Amino acid sequence: MKRAAIFAAAIYLATAAHVGSKNVFFSGAAGPYDVSVVVRPPDVVPGLAEISVRVPDGRNDVERVTVRPVRWDAQEGGAPPPDPAVPVPGDSELYSAELWLMTVGAYRIEVTVDGTRGSGTASVPVTSVMRGVRDLPPALGGLLVVLGGLLLSGAVAIAGAAVRESRLAANEGVRNTHRRRARFAMALASGTLLAAAYGGYAWWNAVDREARSGIFQRLSVEGVVTPAVGGPVLEVRVTDRSWLGRNWSPLVPDHGKLMHMFVIGAPDMRRFAHVHPVPVDSATFRAPWPDLPAGEYRIYGDIVHESGFAQTVVDTLFVLDEALTRAEPVAVGEGDPDDSSWRGAPVPLTDSNPSTPLADGSTLVWMGETELRVDEEVKLTFAVRDPVGDPAALEPYMGMLSHAALTRTDGSVFVHLHPAGTISMGSLSVLAPDARPPTQAGAVEEGMGDGTRDLMVAGSDDPAARVEFPYAFPQPGEYAVWVQVKREGQVLTGAFRVKVEE
Ligand SMILES: [Cu+2]
Numbered sequence: 001m002k003r004a005a006i007f008a009a010a011i012y013l014a015t016a017a018h019v020g021s022k023n024v025f026f027s028g029a030a031g032p033y034d035v036s037v038v039v040r041p042p043d044v045v046p047g048l049a050e051i052s053v054r055v056p057d058g059r060n061d062v063e064r065v066t067v068r069p070v071r072w073d074a075q076e077g078g079a080p081p082p083d084p085a086v087p088v089p090g091d092s093e094l095y096s097a098e099l100w101l102m103t104v105g106a107y108r109i110e111v112t113v114d115g116t117r118g119s120g121t122a123s124v125p126v127t128s129v130m131r132g133v134r135d136l137p138p139a140l141g142g143l144l145v146v147l148g149g150l151l152l153s154g155a156v157a158i159a160g161a162a163v164r165e166s167r168l169a170a171n172e173g174v175r176n177t178h179r180r181r182a183r184f185a186m187a188l189a190s191g192t193l194l195a196a197a198y199g200g201y202a203w204w205n206a207v208d209r210e211a212r213s214g215i216f217q218r219l220s221v222e223g224v225v226t227p228a229v230g231g232p233v234l235e236v237r238v239t240d241r242s243w244l245g246r247n248w249s250p251l252v253p254d255h256g257k258l259m260h261m262f263v264i265g266a267p268d269m270r271r272f273a274h275v276h277p278v279p280v281d282s283a284t285f286r287a288p289w290p291d292l293p294a295g296e297y298r299i300y301g302d303i304v305h306e307s308g309f310a311q312t313v314v315d316t317l318f319v320l321d322e323a324l325t326r327a328e329p330v331a332v333g334e335g336d337p338d339d340s341s342w343r344g345a346p347v348p349l350t351d352s353n354p355s356t357p358l359a360d361g362s363t364l365v366w367m368g369e370t371e372l373r374v375d376e377e378v379k380l381t382f383a384v385r386d387p388v389g390d391p392a393a394l395e396p397y398m399g400m401l402s403h404a405a406l407t408r409t410d411g412s413v414f415v416h417l418h419p420a421g422t423i424s425m426g427s428l429s430v431l432a433p434d435a436r437p438p439t440q441a442g443a444v445e446e447g448m449g450d451g452t453r454d455l456m457v458a459g460s461d462d463p464a465a466r467v468e469f470p471y472a473f474p475q476p477g478e479y480a481v482w483v484q485v486k487r488e489g490q491v492l493t494g495a496f497r498v499k500v501e502e
Contacts, residue, residue: 030121039124041127224237225320261276297317300407357494403416
């Protein structure tokens with residue numbers, strides 16, 4: 001039991017993009033079909049990834065669903081043929097499949113739906129990493145040692161018997177010379193076999209070491225807030241030696257930024273910012289410190305490598321008063337125009353009608369489930385109402401209708417969500433450059449027409465502007481969820497406190 005707990009802890013610590021949340025949730029379109037896809041990557045590579053594909057309203061016209069893993073560097077024809085996803089009995093919209101991920105690195109999972117409406121493909125980026133090494137159960141180890149001992153002593157006994165008795169003529173007795181020779185042969189056999197066993201032991205350890213060294217370790221960074229001319233500055237330095245070596249490919253922008261950094265006030269969850277540090281040299285990123293007080297902060301920086309591999313770098317900051325007061329306030333217009341910050345108290349879902357006011361007088365309403373369970377797929381749904389109570393018109397914020405960040409209050413889980421799911425848009429643009437942005441899920445890169453139409457829930461009792469994020473909480477406990485939307489050029493943030501039951 002304890003062993004299992006340790007193993008699980010190791011897995012939570014070593015998850016690539018996002019922190020402590022390895023499953024990939026995608027909501028988008030495969031040609032004419034809406035699909036939502038969940039990829040559960042294996043902990044050990046090579047390993048089997050479990051994939052489930054839901055095609056809502058596809059009951060009558062879907063003929064076939066296939067999935068295929070394509071490695072980031074696969075040449076034309078280099079990927080395996082697609083595997084069929086089989087319908088799940090009892091749920092006519094759900095298909096499931098298992099795929100081998102053979103190596104670590106960035107993959108895209110191609111999900112193809114064929115049916116009477118034609119055929120279409122969605123690409124879901126997945127980062128394949130080693131999250132741990134399975135330990136040998138002690139009982140099995142003990143059994144193998146006993147069996148191995150029996151085998152070796154048997155081999156020694158055979159060698160001895162062969163030398164002692166195999167060349168005796170009929171009726172000839174065993175003499176002392178035979179016994180001496182036999183003892184010598186047995187000693188020789190023991191030495192040889194023990195040397196071979198030691199060789200096996202060394203080989204086993206070498207393989208084990210190699211496997212353990214392949215366990216993913218996120219890039220280590222160090223954040224610091226310092227006073228500077230023009231205002232305090234958040235500096236993020238990559239301290240990982242592998243950064244300057246050849247282990248990582250360069251970064252590519254996601255939503256036009258090389259790093260999306262979330263700054264979360266710990267442990268109170270009452271301070272939050274979304275900033276975009278820019279590189280100032282090969283290992284340092286810098287952004288103006290947002291309008292937040294001194295205190296303890298956790299920082300989470302999402303980055304995407306040229307290979308499509310996405311990861312989140314993590315550090316804890318202690319911001320001192322001196323760092324903030326010694327400098328002048330940041331001049332308006334400095335830093336990235338998409339930077340935003342928030343202070344307040346996350347609203348608990350135990351409120352009868354959980355909602356929170358936004359800075360411009362509009363309201364963010366929690367529309368989805370309020371009773372949340374571990375590993376249960378949910379759509380975190382929010383409505384935005386203008387000050388009068390009507391559905392508010394939203395503008396795209398960095399290409400998406402909304403961004404959400406959620407964290408377990410102890411910091412063991414952090415996820416950056418979009419209506420399209422947990423996937424990194426940067427990875428998607430690298431791995432599937434031709435893929436259409438998932439319009440149904442709220443990306444508005446194709447112009448406001450599509451996006452705003454999808455926002456309205458026509459004919460519903462509650463025609464509020466809504467945003468939805470597919471997700472499943474990986475651990476029980478307390479979480480904070482921040483939702484960001486944009487109205488009339490202003491980024492608005494609202495927050496909820498969520499309890500997830502076992
Ligand atoms: Cu974002």
